[in-house]
Amino acid sequence: MFSKKYILLVSLALCWLITSATQFSKEVRNITWLDKADYNVPKILPEAIDSPKWVENSVNLVGNSSTNIDAPMIAIVIDDMGLNKKWSTKAENLPAPITLSYLPYAENLPERTKKARQSGHELMLHMPMEASGHHANYDSSTLMTSLTKTELLHNLQQNLDRFDGYVGINNHMGSKMSEDKESLSLIMQELKKRGLLYLDSRTTALSLGESTAREYGLPTTRRDVFLDHEATSEFVAESLQKLEMRAIKNGTAIAIGHPKDVTITALKQWIPEMQKKGFRIVPVSEIVKRRIYDDSHPIQVVSIKD
Numbered sequence: 563m564f565s566k567k568y569i570l571l572v573s574l575a576l577c578w579l580i581t582s583a584t585q586f587s588k589e590v591r592n593i594t595w596l597d598k599a600d601y602n603v604p605k606i607l608p609e610a611i612d613s614p615k616w617v618e619n620s621v622n623l624v625g626n627s628s629t630n631i632d633a634p635m636i637a638i639v640i641d642d643m644g645l646n647k648k649w650s651t652k653a654e655n656l657p658a659p660i661t662l663s664y665l666p667y668a669e670n671l672p673e674r675t676k677k678a679r680q681s682g683h684e685l686m687l688h689m690p691m692e693a694s695g696h697h698a699n700y701d702s703s704t705l706m707t708s709l710t711k712t713e714l715l716h717n718l719q720q721n722l723d724r725f726d727g728y729v730g731i732n733n734h735m736g737s738k739m740s741e742d743k744e745s746l747s748l749i750m751q752e753l754k755k756r757g758l759l760y761l762d763s764r765t766t767a768l769s770l771g772e773s774t775a776r777e778y779g780l781p782t783t784r785r786d787v788f789l790d791h792e793a794t795s796e797f798v799a800e801s802l803q804k805l806e807m808r809a810i811k812n813g814t815a816i817a818i819g820h821p822k823d824v825t826i827t828a829l830k831q832w833i834p835e836m837q838k839k840g841f842r843i844v845p846v847s848e849i850v851k852r853r854i855y856d857d858s859h860p861i862q863v864v865s866i867k868d
């Protein structure tokens with residue numbers, strides 16, 4: 563009925579059809595895959611950033627062969643920076659790396675902070691937050707628990723945009739805000755988006771700052787010692803001693819001080835002395851990195867009474 567030639571031709575046509583269909587299906591699969599990848603790009607990228615702001619803006623420690631990397635590390639954070647011009651300048655002239663945390667309503671912030679960063683200091687933004695009790699010194703950009711979500715976010719973003727080059731924020735005052743989980747969650751989400759770290763100043767023992775930051779996946783830690791709660795040289799000297807003991811006990815310690823005569827004068831003398839004793843002065847980001855590492859690699863620490 564059908565000639566051999568005819569059967570051969572039909573077979574060849576069928577083969578061509580099958581091959582084309584397979585090829586087409588492959589292309590369709592590829593297109594689908596590409597579309598899916600394209601669609602995923604905005605979702606994947608923020609998670610894949612391997613150099614967030616807190617790392618990108620951190621001070622790189624230049625070690626030399628005599629640097630003992632196992633030495634106890636101390637970070638000195640001077641906050642309330644920028645208002646008291648005389649003592650802020652003296653703080654900027656301390657031997658680097660000090661961590662300097664600037665109030666967003668201080669003047670000439672872009673120039674001032676750029677210069678401080680060039681001198682080898684690490685930068686932070688000192689975020690004004692509501693305290694418990696009556697405080698007359700609230701700036702209009704202070705983060706208050708009474709603000710609506712939109713207002714809170716507006717103030718936060720406005721403050722964060724005042725200058726650049728910082729690794730993260732620590733709270734100025736904030737004893738009330740640090741206990742308000744809902745407001746803190748909003749703050750942490752914005753910081754996470756910007757790749758910043760959160761240092762809890764611990765102005766209240768009930769602070770939820772550090773734990774909320776951790777919940778949102780932020781690099782975070784807390785202040786160990788306040789240097790100048792009382793502005794006397796005796797108080798500062800005792801605090802510095804306490805700081806050394808903390809660093810010996812835990813391997814790391816973070817102090818917060820202020821641009822005050824008593825603090826800067828004491829630090830000028832203490833920094834070279836503590837380095838001779840074998841401590842390392844580091845920017846705050848270095849301690850955050852170390853504590854993240856230690857949390858995932860716990861070791862037995864020798865207990866020393868402080």
Ligand SMILES: [Zn+2]
Nearest residue numbers: 641642734735
């Ligand atoms: Zn402050």
